[in-house]
Amino acid sequence: MPLKHNRLPQNFFLRDVLDIAPDLLGKYLVRCFEDGRTERYRITETEAYSGIEDLACHASKGRTSRTEIMFQKGGTVYVYLIYGMYWMLNLVTGTEGDPSAVLIRGMEGFPGPGRVGRQLHLDRSFYGESLINSERLWIEDAEPVAEIHTSKRIGIDYAGEWADKLWRFYI
DNA sequence: ACAAAGATCCGT
């Protein structure tokens, strides 16, 4: 139980997304709400989206206003609205020019990326938020989890061979 | 300018 402030530093996010996605399991997503409440949620499920070649990654469309943040240095938030209803929370990873990110697909008590975004009260103002400096959203360290499961990523059947990668990680 | 699809969830 991390009672003291143990925020993950910039360096954590400047590695390969395929290392970071499993490493995030068991760590704490911390949200300081507008009313002053601070809640910690244990991360239980992630997915890696890796670079312009990965057809499931939005950055495969190239550098657009939507994907721009993924091309920047890691340690920031990439959010987008899906189906007009759900804000997907992604953590940008890698050095500048490596457009990769981790989708937070679930946290303890809130399975599913749509439920994560709803519980955290996300909106477009979180686009580009720095996980290193933010007063309202960051990640805190925790002991590595004992056993990590993998599977194909969910909901990306359009991505051809990339849909077969075992880039979903869960506890 | 317009149409289509989307890293989802909920209720029937």
Add this chain to the structure above:
DNA sequence: CGGATCTTTGTA
């Protein structure tokens, strides 16, 4: 299994 609901992207 279909509806909700709206942004992004591709095509004209």
